[in-house]
Amino acid sequence: MAITDRRTFTLALAHALSAAEHGLPVIPLSATKLPALRSPHRGDDRPRSCRGACGLPGHGVHDATTDPAAVRALFAAAPWATGYGIACGRAPYHLIGIDLDIDTTGRNDSAAALQQLALQHLFTIPPTVTVRTPSGGRHIWLSGPPEVAVPNSAGRLAPGIDIRGTGGYLVGPGSTTLRGTYRLVPGTGSLPPAPCPGALLRLLTPPAPTHRHHSHPDDRGRGLIRFVLAADEGQRNTRLFWAACRAYEHGFGDTLADALTEAAARTGLPEHEARATIASAARLTTTRCEPPR
Incomplete structure (x- = not known):
């Protein structure tokens, strides 16, 4: 491993351990922002619904942990890792990530779209942890109630606004990717994830589907x-x-x-x-x- 790679790996591990110490479950990520460890079931002929029950690493966000020894073990198995992911929807914060993307064409302004939604539905985004992405976008961290599973989505709320919820993850601050480094917005690193406003939470959680016959697919x-x-x-x-x-x-x-x-x-x-x-x-x-x- 080159010196630069080793330094990047060491920094990523240090940031991941710090996040885990604050109760955030983490996994190692590669420079492409994908989980660094490949699935142990990738050669299987039939689909598997294993979420880590086999005891092997490589189940993506399902590997996420706050145990320092387990974090070190995951990173040791992926010495090419350059960053870390933070699992959303997990205790204690039940994290919800509002990903405001940057549209280089200038057609969509995600920050303005979020502001318009806030005005329309009468909510405000409270002061909270905010991460600046290498592209100039932002990740806004919010805390959700434990009984609500917020689904992941891309552009459903508005163009350029992606949601990271249960089963998803956010790239942690301090991670280095092919496009650059994720950094905390000054003044937000000491804040806890703020509770998600109720009106916004209702926008993020579609009504529960009704299943007439569980043995048949719905519409x-x-x-x-x-x-x-x-x-x-x-x-x-x-x-x-x-x-x-x-x-x-x-x-x-x-x-x-x-x-x-x-x-x-x-x-x-x-x-x-x-x-x-x-x-x-x-x-x-x-x-x-x-x-x-």
Whole structure:
């Protein structure tokens, strides 16, 4: 390992240990902002819903821990790590990340969009931990109630506003990526994550779905199956992967996996290839629903 790489790794570990000491569950990240450890199930033919129960590292955000010894062990297994991720939705803060992206085209202003939402729905963002991203965007940290699972989303609230909730993670301050370093906005590092305003929380949590028959996919699932069935020969794997990602993001991926496999098989995709594609989607979306920025 080069001296610069070793220094970057050492700093990342130090920042991760500090975050863990403050109750934030962490995992090592590579310079691409993805979990540094690969899944131990990546060669499996069939999708697995393992979330770390096998005892092996490499389950993305499910590896996140506040135990210093476990943090050191994860980083020791990934000496190429240059940063760390902080798991959202976990005790004690049940962190919610508001990711304000920068649109280089100038068409969308995420900060202005958030301000407009605040005016429209009568809430204010309280003083809280804020992290500046290498692109010039910001991550706003908020604390959610333990009984509410905030889903991850990209652009659903407004263009350029992504949400990191349960099952997602935020790139921690002090992390170095291919685009630069994540840094705390001055004056916010000593603050705890502020409680998420109730009006904003309601925007972030869609109504609970009603399931008439738990053994059958809901309307969204049927739409995804139709999407796969409509694939031409050159689109089969791509369409299946996209549909599986959407299913896992919305929490019914495991339920829909067999139906998606059957649909892909009807288009001519071999079953083992279809299941491998769905497994890849499951691994991707359990560590991140959309790439963190």
